[in-house]
Each structure stands twice: as C-alpha cells, then as structure tokens.
Amino acid sequence: MMGGRILGVSSHRRAPLDARWTLCETPAGAIETPAQLADVPATDWLPIDAPDTVAGALRRAGRWSLDGPPKWFDAGDWWFRAHFDSASSMPYLAFGGLAGECSIWLNGVLLLISDNMHVAHECAVPSLIDGENELLMRFASLDAFLAHRRPRPRWRAPMVEHQQLRWARVSLLGHTPGWSPPAPAIGPWRAIEWIDRTSVDVSAVRLHSELDGSVGRVSLSVELAPLGEAGRIETVTLRVSRNGVSYEATAAQADNDATYAVSLTIPEVALWWPHTHGEPALYTAELVVESAGGADAVIVDLGNVGFRTLTVDTADGDFALSVNGVPIFCRGANWTPLDVVSPAALPEATRAALAQVQAAGLNMLRVNGCIVYEDDAFFAACDELGLLVWQDFMFANMDYPADDEHFVASVREEAQQQLARWQAHPSLAVICGNSEAGQQAAMWGAPREAWSQPLFDEELAELAQRYCPGAKYWPSSAHGGAFPHQNDAGTTSYYGVGAYLRPMEDARRSGLRFASECLAIANVPQPATIARMPGGTSLRSHHPGWKARTPRDLGAGWDFEDVRDHYLQQLYGVDPVELRGTDYDRYLHLSRAVGAEVIQATMSEWRRPASGCRGALVWFLRDLWAGAGWGLLDERGMPKAAFHGLRRASAPIHLFLTGEGTNGLALHVVNDPVKPLAANVEVALYRDDGLRLQSSGRDIAVPAHGGDSWAIGEWFDSFIDVSRAYRFGPAEHALVSATLRDASGRTLDRAFYFPDGLSAHRRRDVGLEIAGIEKRPDGSIALSVSARTVAQSVYFDADGYVAEDEYFHLAPGETRAILLNRSPDDVRPTARVSVSALNAWTGATIEVPR
Template sequence: MKDVAQLTEGWQLSHEGTLLDARVPGCVHTDLLAADLIPDPFLGTNEHDVAWVGRQPWAYRRQLTGEEAHTAAYERTDLVFEGLDTAATLTLDGVELGRTRNMHRSYRFDVTGRTGELNVTFTSAYEEAESVRQLTGDRPNVYPEPFQYIRKMAANFGWDWGPTVVTAGIWRPVRLERWSTARLARVRPLVTVDGTRGRVELHLDVERTAAGADRPLLARAAVAGVTARAEVLGDQATVVLDVPDVRLWWPRGHGEQPLYDVELTLLDAGEPLGVGEQPNTAEQLDVWQRRVGFRTVELDRSADAHGSGFTFVVNGERIFVRGVNWIPDDVLPSRVTPERYRTRLEQTAAANVDLVRIWGGGIYEDEAFYDVCDELGLMVWQDFLFACAAYPEEQPLRGEVEAEARENVVRLMPHPSLVLWNGNNENLWGFRDWEWEEPLAGDSWGEGYYLGLLPRVVAELDPTRAYTAGSPWSGSWDHHPNDPDHGTYHSWEAWNRRDYSEYLANVPRFVAEFGWQAPPALATLRRALPGERLAPDSPGMLHHQKAEDGNGKLNRGVERHFALPEGDFDRWHYLTQVVQARAVAAGIEHWRAHWPRCAGTVVWQINDCWPVSSWSAIDGDGRLKPLHHELRRVYADRLLTLQPGVDGTELVLSNLAAEPWDTDVTLRLLRTDGTVAARVSLGLTVPGREVLRLPVPPQVQPAAGSAKEYLVADAEDLRAVHLPVRDKEFDYPAPRFDIAVETVGGDPDTLDVVVSAQTLVRDLLLQADRLAPRATADRGLLTLLPGERTRIRVRGAAGVGANAIRAALFCVEPA
C-alpha cells in the first residue's frame, strides 16, 4: 500500500541573509507577516509599503532526512507539490530536480533514496513575466501589470476591486509518496444517469516501477453497493459500474443533493488471471476515493424568435439561474481554509443563490470549495484562467496552458456541482471592442485557446459537461461577442456611464455579469483604516477604492436619486448601500420578469479579497452588506414586483418553485400624508416555474409625475413599492418611528428591535455593526407604512440600549 507523509514542518524562508520559520502551505507574505517584518497590506495604505516583496527572489529550504527518504519497504519515493507560486527552481542536495512556471498545476519529482537540503527558489513573478514577454512580444492588457505572461493568479496584480500583492511561495500542500509496483496516476470519472439508472465509468492511468512493469494489475471499484473490476492492460483500464435506483442530485431549490462514495482500488494480482478468476492473494497498491452525484446537465443554446438562448437544463428541467460571481476570497489564497470556504458559501446559499461562477482571473479553487458546493446544491460555472487581456499562444505558455487545463478538468470533474467550463472572461469581447486588433497586427491573443485547445480538452476528457468559449460570448463571430440577443451578456454601461434604470432597456438571454458598488460595513472600514477620520475622499477610503473614477460613479449613482450629502459620511455610506441594493434588485426583478427569454442573472460579485469599496454583497471582513439581504429577496422562489409596461405600471409575480402559487395581492394607492386613495384586491394563481404579468388597475395607478402619491403591492410577506418620480423629487414626510428593545429567550446576546412607524418609512436599515463589530441583523432594507410594525433580530450586541440602536438606524429622508 502507498505511504504518504505530509511535509508541513521544518521549512525556512531566506530573508536578507537570515532564516525565518516558514509555514507550508503558505506564501512569502504570510511568513513575513508572522515575523512582523512587513505591515498588514490590508490596513491603511500599507499596500505600497509591501510592494517590494513581489519584486524579490525568495528561497524556501528544508532538510529531507534519511528517515523520510528511506525506501527499504518501497521501490519508489516521489516528492509531490500540489501548488507552487509560481516560477521556481527546485534542488535536492545541490542537484536540480526541476523548474516550474505555473501556479495552477501540481508537480511530482522522483527522489528515491535521496537526502539532503531541499531548496525551492522562486524568481520574482515580474522577472518571469518579463522574460516571457521578451519571447512572445507585447500584448494588450486592461491593467498595467504583466499577468498575461505568467500562469499565475491574475488578481495578485491588482484589479478594480483588489490590491497589488504579488505573492510567491509553496501555496498548496507538499508530501512524500512512497510506493511499489504501480500507482494510480490519474482517474477520470464519467458520471451519467438515464432515468434512475446511474453509470460511473472510471478511466484510469497507472504509473509502474521498473520492477512492476510486467506485473498483472487489477482495478476494483465500488459505489452504492455495486462492485466491478477490470484488468489493467499496460498502463490503462476502465471500470464500469451500473447503479440502479439512484437518487438525482439537484441544484438547491429544485430538490435534494444525494452524494455517493466511489472507491477505486489498484491491486497487484500476483499472477496472470484466467477468465472470471479472482486473485488469490491480491496486494492493495493504491486507492482513489471521491463523492459523486448523478444528474444530467445540458446547455440549450438553440435559436428562437428572440435570437439564441443560454438556458441550463438539469435533469430535464429548465432553470432560471440565480447566480453570483466569485473571486478569490483572499489575495493571499493560502489563508482560505476549508472552514472559511464553508462559511462564505453558506452565506452565499443563504442569499437564495443556486450558481457560483468562478471568475477567470482567480484560481481553480481548493477541493473543499467544490465539496461544499456539492453539499449545498450550488452549481459551479468554472472559468479557465484568462481575464481581460490578450494572452500569447506561443511557448512556453501554450504547453503550460494545456497541461493546466488537462489536470484541472480531471481534478474537478467528479463534482456534480460543476455544470459548465468557460474559456475566458471578456477576452473575446475585448478583441472586438477594446482596440486590440490594430496593435496585435495578427499576433496570437488567445482565440486559439478559447475556440481550439480548450474545447478539445473538455470534449476529450469531460464530455458530460458543456463548454462555452467565453463570457460574454454570442456563440460565434456572426454576432457581436456581447450581443444581448445571443448567449451570455455583461451589462456594465449602467454602472459605468448611466443609471440602474438602464437595466430595463433590454432583455438579454443570460446576464453573466452586472453590478453596482458600495463601501463595506462601517466596522470593516474602521478596522482597515485605523485612526482615520472617515470621508468619501479621505486617504484610506480613496486607497481602498480601486475602480476607475469609482467614487465619482458612486456619487453620481446617489445624485440621480437623492440629494448627495455634503460632509456627512454616515449618510453618504448609507445612501451608497441603498443604491447598490436597489440597482441590483432593479436588474434582477426586470430580467426575472422576462423568464424564459432571460434564463439567468449572475451578479458581480458575492465576495471580496480584502476590505474595499466594491460590487460585493459580502465585504472583505465577511460582513453582509444590505445587498446580501436584497439578493435573498429577489432570488427567493416567489417574487412580487411592479414593473413599467407599455400602458402603465404592471404587476409581476414570478414563481420559480415547482408548485403553483395561490395568493391574494392587495394594491393600494397611498398619499404621502398616510391616507389611502384607492385599494384593489386580487386573487391570483401563478403556475410553477412561470411568470404572471398583469396591468395595474387604473384606479390605483399614481398620476404620472406625482410627488404625493405612490403604489404599494402586498402579497403574504412580500412587498413592492412604486414611486412615479425619483426619490429626490418625491414629497417624503419627515420619517417618524418609535423603537423598543426586547431580549429574546433570556439570551442577553440576542435582541429584538421593534420599530413602529408613524409615517412612511422608506428603506429603513439597521447597521448592526455600529452597535458592536460582531453584531448582525437578520433584515436588510425595509419599507414601513404608517401604523406598521416590524421586528429586527439582532445578535452579538449585548447590553446595547435604545439610544444606540436609534443612532444605528437610517432611512430615506426628505430632500
């Protein structure tokens, strides 16, 4: 049986002639932070003070002892690195083992019988990128950093939401594997289902020692009580398991997520086997174990009256995708533990999300990420790692790209949550619209990867899943890459140049990116900017705003709807968060109302990699923005909205549940003085997975341009509000409300804040982190009508009184 020893201890990092204790897995920055040799790059403007780290060579060392390398019981000892970041030379006892230049691959070296000092010396990523640039020539890039010349996490080089923190190090585990005769070099599981009958085809490659070259080998597999075996002929075999009566894996909200343990064992048969013979004394050589799920996934891109679609079909059911984009959860990714993955993904699922797109400037995430997605029913859209740049296709990059793709396709394909491979982020669009063609002058830029190499790799290795060449992508060069009528669409004009009302101007087939910025929670800002007097343009705030003209866009977004507060940071902070939540809700409500023509939205973005003003719903310290609560509302199975129609406002009920929705809807025309001008009640039924649109009856329609009337629709616990004018033009009454604080169940750490409205109270928000850094509230933005009462559950704010709570409550005020 194979023996495995993890090499986590005994590493040292060389720094200016001295040796520091090094943590593996880790990176140079984490070791320097642990030794107090650099300041935290996340605080203040410290990012500038640590920039030198990414431009230096670094060396890790460790003794490989005779005890570790002892191979008397084994024929072979391999040194395995699951991840090296990035360009490294490895030596053992002064003899070179090999060189690496790809963060996204693993590496294996034969060290049988060898001992001595193991050195891993990293070249600066900048130096490696420049050496490749000299070979390939220049290529266009959205950012002034050379990330397209090195197979490394692009986000390390800064982004419009991330710092420039260029890492180096042994970022994933290292181990010694000792083995004899043969080992499982690769196992490629094809998991399919037909009705209730599942099939698992295990395609395996083995590596043999010289002594094991002619040994008869047997592969034996088991899943759900079904077993099968196959002889290994040469270095390959296929074991097929047909599994009756399997339960289907479903995305969350559509069914359950049953998972099945698969075990494959490689055996030394001892002597040649006759037909039907079982080995008498089979020795176990290696074992491969994974969890799989049985489901079918198709991507319907067929043409129709509106263009060509992009609809996920899981187990034969067409799905409106409720998605979010995911970036690396830390710019130092070795710090993201399995527990942190679970926390972040549980927060994601709590927003009623059912798909997570892993963006192409990050990493192929750790196994723990996909395991949690399998369990939670979060579908995964996996980008190959290309983003916002022209990528050379010459060597040495081309070989690295293919090796990286092959390894990660096979590594990730057991996961039922994985539903799509995507070639790149915005590069096909960039070639057409970002003035790349002229400077490229015919040079390669990545098209050969996205339309050639990568689809061939996926078709060969993982034919059970769809591949799309990019996001956005219309399906062919016959249409503009970002054509809303064909394939996937990125909607950025509203944020960059216009207003979120622009989302209502079209109905894309699938919105793979759109979003709106807001700053993080106040407690996050106070931790990240210690001692700073906060203002929208204070030094730390500007440093933690990486988007081009980001604050200008934030301010213009507020000004279109509200009076921009001058000299009142707390008010500015609240209003930017309101606009972010409203903007994203406006897009989702509109596009969801056009299901099945529009088949999904993927919000940019769910998470952050540091404390920053960004498009995220969960900030860099893990706190929920109001956007997170709004996602939970607009991604719920049942959604009530008021939408503009051809002949006035329309009532829209969207039912993504399988069961019909029988409900009573009350429509009220209200005046700002609190009186009711008209009321209509409707008994409605919305079939499962369908949308119902109805014109609002004329008697409850507010007069066009009225600043004193508004429409409210209520159904069960759902509410929609429509103003005929923008907020700053509306005659809001001065908000008046009473609050009471009640303890819950004798737990001093849990409070109910009871708010009783005397007037219209629009977009009431309790910012719980203002009460205590760890405090949370269970509600986001709320609109109360005169005489209404609501409860907000607060946890983590023991001993807080009514005055402090009132100071943490914000709502819309008259202009």
C-alpha cells in the first residue's frame, strides 16, 4: 500500500473511482446485507455527485444545510452505492478514510470492514463483471454502537454528549454540542481511488533527516520488490537536490532481503528555520530504481526534506523549544478543518489558509486531538512556509479503553500510518499523545494514578520515537506540573485571562510557561459574516439563534460571550448588558475591539524578553460555522478584529509598552530575524486634544534572535509619571506613543499605551481623513488614513472588501497606509469607503475610483 513519505511512483497509476453514486438511510440494524437492500424503494436512493461525508453529500444535493433544521445523523445506517464499468478498473481499491463502523461489498462479496476513521485501507479487487459493477458501503448507526453495554469510564468528559464515545475512533467534531456544529463525519471522508502498480513495489519507507554541525544527513530504508515481468533490481539511488545541485548515494541491499538502506551527506547544508527566524530551506528527495532488462528507471517521489536541530528544554518545569540552537517563541493558534462538514480540503485551499497564517507572523499551529488528522498537503505547505506543527494524536479528554485488545490494535495501526506520513517533515516539532486527558481526569477528581495512561506515556511515545526521532514527544497537551493544568510548569490550557475571568495582569502573574491553548473568547465577526447567519443582520446576540453558535461548556451557567462581556466592562468601564440594550451596533464594535486588545496585550506580555513564557497557541484559528465563535477568522477565513490583534503582537520585529506600576513604563523590542537590528525609537506623550507634550528618542541595537527592554523614565530629563501610577494630580497626557524606525526612517512597528486605560467616551470628531485612494488592477484599494487627535480602534466599512489591518490606534498626526483586498464573498463592491474610530462620533467617507 502506498503511503508514508511516498508521494508518487513513476510506474504506478492512481485514479479516482469514477462511478454513479447514490445514498440512502435505513433504520439502525434493519438491513445487514446487500441482498436485503432489494426491499428499499428506488425513490429512497438519492443521487449524489461524489463520495463525501453524509452531511457533505446531502448539502451538495440541497437536502440539508447547517443553516436549516438540525438532523440527527447518528440515528440510522447510511448506505453509499456506486455503479461503475469494469473497463475503468485497476487491481487495487484504496479508501483514504471511512468515518464510522463500515462494511464494504463489491458485487455482493464482503471486501472490507473498518471501524477507525483515521485508518486508510487498500484492497485487492477480485474479478469484476463485464459491464456494470456495484460497490456498497454501509456505515452503521453510531447510536446503536454506543448503546452496547461497556465498562464505565473512571471520569466524565463534560464536553462530549456521550461518554462511551471513548470506544469509537471517530472525530469529536459534531459530538461536542457546546462548540461544534451538528454535522458529525460519517461516510467516505477521504478519496476512493484505483491503484495499479507495475515494475516495482515500494513499501516500508523510513526516512530521516538530521543535522550534524554544518553537515546534513538523509537516512533511508525501504522495501522494494520487482513486479510482473520486471527484471531484478540492479541499483537503488537516493537523490537529494536543491537549486539545481544534486547529491546522490547508492543503497545497499540487506542479505536475502527486499530491504535497501542508504545514508547521504550534504556539506554546508542550508538550514530549515521557522519563517519568523530565517529561511525554511528545503531539498527534494527521490529514489531512483533501475532494473535489469533496460526498462526505464522508476522514480519514487519522497517529497521535501529539511535540515534543522530541534530541542525542548523541560528542566525545572520549562518547555523551551529551540531550532538550530536558537530559542523560538512559538505563537499561533489551534488549527481547525477548513470545512467542518467535509473535512478533507483541496491542497490549494490548505496552502492558501496556511499562507494567511504565515503572513500574520504566526509560526506554530496545533492540530488538536478533538478534530481530524490533516493530509500530506498540510505538512508539505507547513514545510514550505516555515510553520512549526504541534500534532496531537486524535484523543481528547476521555478515559480511553487502553486495556481492550481490539481498540489498542486499531490505535496502533492508526498511529503507525500517521507517523509514517509525518516522518522527516522539518515542520513537525511536537507530537502529543492527547488533548487534556490527564487534565480532565484531575479536574473530575480521579486519583493521581489515573492522570497518566500507558497508551500515551509509553506505547505512542515509543512509536513516535521510532518513526519521528526529530520531533519532541509529549504525553498530553496539559502536562508537567503538580497537577496537569498548572500554569507555571510544562504545558497547559491557559484560560486565566479568559474563561476564569482573571485580570489582565494574570498573564504575567501566572508564570505561564507554554500554552498549548489559550485566550478563548467569543469573537464577534464582521457584518458580512453575521449576514450569513440564520436571521441575518437583524439577529441579536441574546437571540437563541445567535446563542446556538456561541461556544460554551456544557453544564455551565455561562458561555464565552459572558467572558467577552466581562473584559468589555473591565477594559472600557461600561455595562455590556445596558449597552447592548441601548446601542447594539456600538456594543458589537466594542466587543470586536475587546478580542483585539486582550489578545494583543497578553501575547505581547508573553513575548517580553524577561518573560518565562515560551509559547502560546490561541484556541481556534478559524470558526467552524458563521457566528461569534472562538475563531480569529470566520468560517471562510475572513479576519476578525482579534486576528489583527494577534498579528500585531506576533510581528517578527515587535515593539510594545507595558505598565510596570510604580516602576513606570517599560519599552520592549523583540527581534526574531537572523540579522541584528539597528533602529531608532521615538516616544511621545500626547494630550487628549492631540497636542504633543513631550518626546524623546534614542538609537537602539538589538541582537539577532534577541530582544531588549528599557525603562522609559531614563529617556526623559525629569521625572514624568508616564504610566500614571502615582496620580499626584490630574493627567496631562492621554496617550504614550512609541515608534520604531529603521536607518532609512521606515516605520517598523508602533506601540500605544493609554495611562488611564481604554475609554468608551466619544469625542465629536478626531479628525479622521482618507487620502491617496487608488484602485489597483487586481481590484484592491490602496489608501491612507490619518487623524488629528488620538484615534482609538480605527475600523473600515467597505462592502466587498477586507481590510489588511483594522482596529488599530492612530497617534495625532500619524498616517497609515492600508490595503483593502477584494472579499471572496460574492458581494457587490461598494462605491464608498468609510473609516471610523471607537472614540469618535464622526468618521470619514470617500468615493472609490472607477
């Protein structure tokens, strides 16, 4: 079976199963065999255009939608039927993923039984009928499976709807009603393909790349066997190339064995770096197999490899990841499928989504144990774009039956298949046994010995080391302290700022080391997204239709909008309930700003040079459906204000200010890139009406991959209560602004500090202006925006466009260049662009050039 790092073999063919597909539902257990289907009326069979999840197929046929009445997919049995002509067949059928308890028949003969959606299968095809053949796939009712009596778990996982889901190797998507849409994956969720092999069979690939000083080494072992009339294998050559330069080594064959092994070295090898710290250099790898008889050489595509060292220091409760000897602050988010209904995405869609992550300055994504494994295109794109990956096995929160032989055997096969695919990907940094299983056990009150499970601490750890020795194995996403979710030891799910309503200062006070997930807030999307929700823009946040898409913990008396409202009141000093009732649009604008301000402030705090935090991954990059979900992006990838806040805090060169109480104000500069930074910083104090009271500047030097901090009090000739900690009298300045410029005067970053906090008060006018508007050939709009006085949380109104940045602050007299890109939504572009600020009643509007 092709898999692992084998992306293609030149003498092999693959083609999708071209068939006429139909789908029907039958009562659970009512029909067990193909012969019994004769009693199903022909009208019960729905023509579908391709194999997909049940929900995906029904959606494409117009029979179901996330926006329509809910359907309980787990109640019945689902049958997929394919009719195809034998002329298009090949010797093997491959099933990339079968979600649910599945039985497959070909022309009435049982071909395959599968009960793990994360395992791929390949079947030799028996003799076919001349003319039309029938493939039948039955996905049995999950409800019926869960109804079987089994031992009770040692603890409960409140987020799942049925505790015995721990026995089913299915995704938790669709089974966690507090946060995922009611669309569980059932059916053939990955490709069904014909496979034909000639010349040579390729299997059992073990590929490893490593770095020894300046020398790169690629090690490969593989099993090869001649097929059919092919002659014996004469030579096997490993070829590794970059920029037109190739390195080759000949493999040696083990005695009386089909195994070939080879090791190749590359002097002065180009290193792979996370994109924030350097170039993610890659080499192509391929195997050239030459056989006796003069046949064409067979080329085995092994994809790209990269060379880097990766270490994780866990001494004294740390979790400090270094690449090529350089400490990396890992910032990013938890990845979610691009389409929750049909989780298998097209490669080009995956790459575009990852390019958006890279452009935002994020350098790590976590594929958490609640969702699904991503395909080869995901890792290939992460390698290319310089994005680190924290990869969970698909286990979360529950007490899995690790003493059941069938379950463990299935998990072992699942893990080996996934690890074989992940091997030698330089982007793969952490392999994690599960998501929060030990934490859930501890929080439920299970005894300490239940917090660790041999499946995760031993078996998966051993497999990970065997296949992927260049990645760090970690037993659980929350692990390492006196209890699993201790903030200042190991890794944790940090929700101090967030669900636990701790003050913003808790970001520092907690002593956080590494947040595998954090900062879950119900982020309000843009108006275009709200318009796609059932009820459209008339829907209000307290309406049941809105609340149905607001994430919550099952059984809790609050949801994550209550969390956001808490910080709205803390940051802006207004009652969210009163504001929502009297000025709903204002409530939405402030709510959007909350996500941006909270995430930017906390992530910047964790990036301080003196901070002990090594990384933080926001819980959910992208929403699963339109609504005020945890996502930084909506379900189509459109940025929310929170995304812009994280992007600003994640810039490779980042300037920010922190209040240090009676110690005044501190200024910090972080310089991730490979070159030292020589720059100038100017600090200015402004009155509320825009008058510049004082300023001071100095040249700074920050080492490559480093950072530095300064006390702002040193930059002025006399004492100034810059942070307003002493409050000896009325405030003179309302804003402290800092600007970082390079030697040419180009602005690299800006930072703002409001001594008296953010204000919900509005002036009549802050002098916002739009100038230099230009419509570009690609349909985007370039413009500049400026303000006469302090402009707080500047945002745009431009139907059909998406702002490159918004909910940012403007200092008096400052001008920002902004690009408005065309929205992928089918919305007629506006003829006018408006800009507003949260602290002003009036904004500015300008016509868009034709």
